[in-house]
Amino acid sequence: xxxxxxxxxxxxxxxxxxxxxxxxxxxxxxxxxxxxxxxxxxxxxxxxxxxxxxxxxxxxxxxxxxxxxxxxxxxxxxxxxxxxxxxxxxxxxxxxxxxxxxxxxxxxxxxxxxxxxxxxxxxxxxxxxxxxxxxxxxxxxxxxxxxxxxxxxxxxxxxxxxxxxxxxxxxxxxxxxxxxxxxxxxxxxxxxxxxxxxxxxxxxxxxxxxxxxxxxxxxxxxxxxxxxxxxxxxxxx
Amino acid sequence: xxxxxxxxxxxxxxxxxxxxxxxxxxxxxxxxxxxxxxxxxxxxxxxxxxxxxxxxxxxxxxxxxxxxxxxxxxxxxxxxxxxxxxxxxxxxxxxxxxxxxxxxxxxxxxxxxxxxxxxxxxxxxxxxxxxxxxxxxxxxxxxxxxxxxxxxxxxxxxxxxxxxxxxxxxxxxxxxxxxxxxxxxxxxxxxxxxxxxxxxxxxxxxxxxxxxxxxxxxxxxxxxxxxxxxxxxxxxx
DNA sequence: TAAATAGTGTCTCTTAGACAATATTAT
DNA sequence: ATAATATTGTCTAAGAGACACTATTTA
Numbered sequence: 001x002x003x004x005x006x007x008x009x010x011x012x013x014x015x016x017x018x019x020x021x022x023x024x025x026x027x028x029x030x031x032x033x034x035x036x037x038x039x040x041x042x043x044x045x046x047x048x049x050x051x052x053x054x055x056x057x058x059x060x061x062x063x064x065x066x067x068x069x070x071x072x073x074x075x076x077x078x079x080x081x082x083x084x085x086x087x088x089x090x091x092x093x094x095x096x097x098x099x100x101x102x103x104x105x106x107x108x109x110x111x112x113x114x115x116x117x118x119x120x121x122x123x124x125x126x127x128x129x130x131x132x133x134x135x136x137x138x139x140x141x142x143x144x145x146x147x148x149x150x151x152x153x154x155x156x157x158x159x160x161x162x163x164x165x166x167x168x169x170x171x172x173x174x175x176x177x178x179x180x181x182x183x184x185x186x187x188x189x190x191x192x193x194x195x196x197x198x199x200x201x202x203x204x205x206x207x208x209x210x211x212x213x214x215x216x217x218x219x220x221x222x223x224x225x226x227x228x229x230x231x232x233x234x235x236x237x
Numbered sequence: 238x239x240x241x242x243x244x245x246x247x248x249x250x251x252x253x254x255x256x257x258x259x260x261x262x263x264x265x266x267x268x269x270x271x272x273x274x275x276x277x278x279x280x281x282x283x284x285x286x287x288x289x290x291x292x293x294x295x296x297x298x299x300x301x302x303x304x305x306x307x308x309x310x311x312x313x314x315x316x317x318x319x320x321x322x323x324x325x326x327x328x329x330x331x332x333x334x335x336x337x338x339x340x341x342x343x344x345x346x347x348x349x350x351x352x353x354x355x356x357x358x359x360x361x362x363x364x365x366x367x368x369x370x371x372x373x374x375x376x377x378x379x380x381x382x383x384x385x386x387x388x389x390x391x392x393x394x395x396x397x398x399x400x401x402x403x404x405x406x407x408x409x410x411x412x413x414x415x416x417x418x419x420x421x422x423x424x425x426x427x428x429x430x431x432x433x434x435x436x437x438x439x440x441x442x443x444x445x446x447x448x449x450x451x452x453x454x455x456x457x458x459x460x461x462x463x464x465x466x467x468x469x470x471x472x473x474x
Numbered sequence: 475t476a477a478a479t480a481g482t483g484t485c486t487c488t489t490a491g492a493c494a495a496t497a498t499t500a501t
Numbered sequence: 502a503t504a505a506t507a508t509t510g511t512c513t514a515a516g517a518g519a520c521a522c523t524a525t526t527t528a
Contacts, residue, residue, distance in 0.1 A: 012290045014251035017323075017334055053249045056332050060323035084321040084336050086254075086297035095293050097254055099321050099334075181506080199490045201508080216499095222505040223498040418479075436517045438481080443516095453526095459478040460525040 015086075015095040019063040020051035020149065022082070022156035023074065023103045025110040026173050026189050030124040031160075033153055034071065034110065035138065035145070037119035042092045043146030047123065047138055049153070051098065064101040071120075072113030078104040078172040082155050090148050098147075102156040104172035125157055127192060132158065157190075164190050168209045171230040179217050179225035180204060252323075252332040256300040257288035257386065259319070259393035260311065260340045262347040263410050263426050267361040268397075270390055271308065271347065272375065272382070274356035279329045280383030284360060284375055286390070288335065301338040308357075309350030315341040315409040319392050327385050335384075339393040341409035362394055364429060369395065401427050405446050408467040416454050416462035417441060 023034040035047040050071050054063045060081065068074040079101055086097040105113070114120045123136040123143070134154045135142050145153070163169045170186050171178075184200050204210055210228045217224035260271040272284040287308050291300045297318065305311040316338055323334040342350070351357045360373040360380070371391045372379050382390070400406045407423050408415075421437050441447055447465045454461035 012253060013293050014253050015291065015293065016249065016251050017254060054252065054323065054334070056250050056252065057325055059325060060321060060334070081320055083318055084297060086291065086336070088294055088296060097291070097297070097334075097336075099323070179507090196491050197507095198492085198509090202490085217507095220506085221500050223500085223507050225507055416480090433518050434480095435482085435519085439517085454480095457479085458527050460480050460527085462480055 015097050016091075017054045018051050018096055018098045019054060019060060019067060019101060020049045020098050020152055021064050021067050021079075021101045021103055022049055022153050023068070023071070023077075023105055023110065023113075024156055024160060024173075025105045025107050025122075026186050027107060027110075027122060027124060029189055030126075031157060031189060032107075032110065033123045033125060033136065033156070034113065035121050035123045035136070036071075037121070038146055039119070046146040047121065047136070047143050048146035049100075049149045054099070060099050061101075064099075064103075068103060072115060074103070074105060074109065074113050077109070078169065080159075082152070082159055085148055085152065087148065098152075100152045100155065102159055104160070104169065106173055106175050108175060123153075125153065127157070131161065131192060161190055161192070168207075168230060171209075177213060177215070177227045177229055179227060181225055183228075252334050253328075254291045255288050255333055255335045256291060256297060256304060256338060257286040257335050257389055258301050258304050258316075258338045258340055259286055259390050260305070260308070260314075260342055260347065260350075261393055261397060261410075262342045262344050262359075263423050264344060264347075264359060264361060266426055267363075268394060268426060269344075269347065270360045270362060270373065270393070271350065272358050272360045272373070274358070275383055276356070283383040284358065284373070284380050285383035286337075286386045291336070297336050298338075301336075301340075305340060309352060311340070311342060311346060311350045314346070315406065317396075319389070319396055322385055322389065324385065335389075337389045337392065339396055341397070341406065343410055343412045345412060360390075362390065364394070368398065368429060398427055398429070405444075405467060408446075414450060414452070414464045414466055416464060418462055420465075 025032045034050065036050055038044050038046055038048050050067050052063060052067050054060060058066070064079055068077060068079070082100040082102050084097060084099045088095055090096065121138050123138050126135040126137060128135050132154060134150060134157055136145060136150065136153060137143065160169065164187060170183055173186050174182060180201055183204065184195060184197065187200065188194055209231055211231045213227045213229050215227040217227060262269045271287065273287055275281050275283055275285050287304050289300060289304050291297060295303070298316070301316060305314060305316070319337040319339050321334060321336045325332055327333065358375050360375050363372040363374060365372050369391060371387060371394055373382060373387065373390060374380065397406065401424060407420055410423050411419055417438055420441065421432060421434065424437065425431055446468055448468045450464045450466050452464040454464060
């Protein structure tokens with residue numbers, strides 16, 4: 001038995017702790033996740049989520065924010081903790097426990113975070129087994145992710161899907177100004193199925209979370225839609 | 238920058254990692270959580286969640302199961318990971334990262350896990366601030382929990398509440414055989430508000446998750462209700 | 475019979491989906 | 502005019518809450 005009050009932490013061998021971040025976006029009709037190719041170490045050459053060791057003086061969230069900053073200055077993103085993965089065999093080197101985070105970016109931010117000449121790529125998610133498992137394509141072909149990062153991506157996608165119905169998280173995947181059609185498209189891609197346009201429109205407009213900017217969509221070859229902005233839900237009556 | 242592929246884990250000082258388990262049940266009109274009094278170490282004398290250091294050869298879930306076993310042989314409970322708490326200051330001794338789990342027990346199991354002559358008690362949860370924060374009473378009086386265990390309890394209560402609407406998790410808080418009224422009571426306590434009896438009954442019976450045992454409640458001073466059993470959702474057509 | 479809870483029937487209200495009609499813009 | 506999408510109107514169906522009524526058991 002090893003309870004926290006009867007033993008000293010120094011009596012125990014300590015695992016390494018990392019954070020890994022699944023940065024998601026919507027790319028056309030698929031969910032995209034930012035991957036980088038591991039130059040060395042275990043799984044060298046494989047695609048992996050960006051991550052890093054947790055420093056002794058930073059919180060877990062700060063570590064995740066540091067990882068985002070290192071990836072092309074991504075900041076101000078929606079960032080939330082997903083789950084912690086601690087199988088003893090998940091890293092062949094030594095015991096490494098990984099705290100996984102999910103970040104959401106719109107496609108522009110996401111693309112800007114990929115420097116031209118680096119081993120960073122957009123993985124496109126295929127859902128397998130009702131979405132509880134995923135497969136990731138890079139440049140059309142399915143790839144095997146390093147460590148248990150496929151599980152982390154699956155967890156992120158499922159979390160995102162679950163949140164979409166209840167929270168205004170869809171806005172995190174769009175630029176500040178967007179049309180209802182674009183918002184609906186995000187919901188359809190994340191949810192993996194078509195949604196009823198009337199119902200979606202009614203629900204969104206009734207939610208009180210959208211503000212009509214009064215502007216119209218530009219440069220489209222059809223009737224332009226109204227542009228909306230997400231209203232921060234700060235001050236409630 | 239410290240990415241997983243460019244540094245060796247041995248280059249970094251390692252934190253300690255623990256699991257802490259919020260074992261919840263329903264006690265009359267309140268949510269109960271199992272607490273034990275810390276005999277020594279930081280927060281000596283304070284009430285805390287049961288927990289322990291993660292061993293190098295066990296997974297996080299195995300560590301949580303070990304903690305449950307140590308608490309009076311609790312086993313076969315619903316057990317799920319909640320979140321990981323890693324503020325650098327959360328433990329005054331050294332950097333300790335805690336992976337929090339939630340376990341659900343029915344009141345009988347819960348009571349059996351409390352030996353008569355130990356410093357183990359049932360904390361009763363008061364919800365504060367819309368349930369996003371909690372206060373815990375032991376023997377009527379509010380107590381201050383050790384470390385950030387109040388946050389862990391709040392996270393557990395909120396997770397439980399969120400799950401109740403979508404999953405058959407209510408059954409984990411009841412014995413194998415129960416009446417619809419008992420199930421409704423669990424939902425009302427967890428949800429913190431009354432639910433419509435007709436609607437609840439309709440929804441539960443229509444869910445296909447209940448099997449009528451054909452038996453009736455015994456030893457009650459009113460019309461006895463039918464006893465139901467939860468149907469495992471294994472084989473689907 | 476009274477008390478207490480189990481269980482049923484039915485009405486209304488809200489919300490989502492289906493379907494159709496009209497509006498606006500570019501080509 | 503045609504293509505394409507935006508936007509609105511209305512009908513229907515499902516589910517939840519409200520309310521009233523009947524049923525069953527013990528005291």
